[in-house]
Amino acid sequence: MINDLLFMNGYGVYVWSSFVFTLLSFASLYVIIKIQFLKEKKKFIMKYGALTPKRASFAKSQRIIKEILSNTSNI
Amino acid sequence: MIAKSFAPSGFIFNIIALVTGAIWGKPTWGTWWAWDARITSMLILALFYFMYLLAWRVYEDREKVFKITSIITILGIINVPIIKYSVDWWNTLHQPASINILSESSIHSSMLFPLMIMTAAFTLFSLLIFLMKYNTELIKIKNKGLDRL
Numbered sequence: 001m002i003n004d005l006l007f008m009n010g011y012g013v014y015v016w017s018s019f020v021f022t023l024l025s026f027a028s029l030y031v032i033i034k035i036q037f038l039k040e041k042k043k044f045i046m047k048y049g050a051l052t053p054k055r056a057s058f059a060k061s062q063r064i065i066k067e068i069l070s071n072t073s074n075i
Numbered sequence: 076m077i078a079k080s081f082a083p084s085g086f087i088f089n090i091i092a093l094v095t096g097a098i099w100g101k102p103t104w105g106t107w108w109a110w111d112a113r114i115t116s117m118l119i120l121a122l123f124y125f126m127y128l129l130a131w132r133v134y135e136d137r138e139k140v141f142k143i144t145s146i147i148t149i150l151g152i153i154n155v156p157i158i159k160y161s162v163d164w165w166n167t168l169h170q171p172a173s174i175n176i177l178s179e180s181s182i183h184s185s186m187l188f189p190l191m192i193m194t195a196a197f198t199l200f201s202l203l204i205f206l207m208k209y210n211t212e213l214i215k216i217k218n219k220g221l222d223r224l
Contacts, residue, residue, distance in 0.1 A: 010102075011102055014098050014099055014101065014102050017098055018094075018095035018098045018099060021091065021094055021095060021098070022091050022095060025087050025090065025091050026087075026200060028087075029083060029084065029087045029204060030203075030204070032083075033083065033204055033207045033208055033211070034207065036208075036211050037207050037208075037210060037211040037214075040211050040214040040215055040218065041214055043214075043218055044214050044217060044218050044221070047218060047221045047222070048221060051221070059220075059221060
């Protein structure tokens with residue numbers, strides 16, 4: 001049963017290699033996009049932290065900034 | 076911004092189609108690659124995706140990058156119906172469309188059902204990547220806004 005699933009009448013190597021390639025592509029894409037996202041978020045936190053209190057309160061009043069800040073604990 | 080956020084998943088799906096198609100082509104057609112109309116038009120689409128993504132990385136000037144990516148997108152869209160109808164217009168290794176909305180589909184249900192599940196999975200993954208990328212682009216804009224404060 002397991003052998004049948006693995007070898008698939010000789011087509012197993014083609015099916016499983018395609019499956020692995022797709023899985024690796026998905027994982028790489030996810031990791032790359034996630035890293036880009038975290039990098040930008042980190043940059044935002046640093047820039048926001050460097051603002052003067054007056055500018056920070058003005059920036060904080062904007063909706064999108066509020067949403068980004070709500071997902072960060074280190075500010 | 077929507078097009079820019081969808082492009083990475085589109086490019087990866089295109090590469091997956093080309094590579095896994097080549098892997099499956101070996102046992103079915105006896106060759107990894109053929110300059111067949113469907114495969115060649117898919118390769119051209121992959122090149123358009125690559126140029127589109129590269130343009131965003133290479134050009135700093137937003138006016139210029141908008142113009143260049145718009146041209147690439149328009150040319151890429153022209154290629155889409157060519158990909159779709161390539162199997163009908165030319166004699167290719169690929170069979171004509173197996174799934175038809177207006178007439179009866181020739182695909183067996185044992186293949187149609189897994190295909191539908193995988194289509195749903197690919198769509199959901201693409202949506203996830205789109206949302207993450209879109210969010211990243213929004214934060215990038217806000218970062219530029221903070222620079223101007």
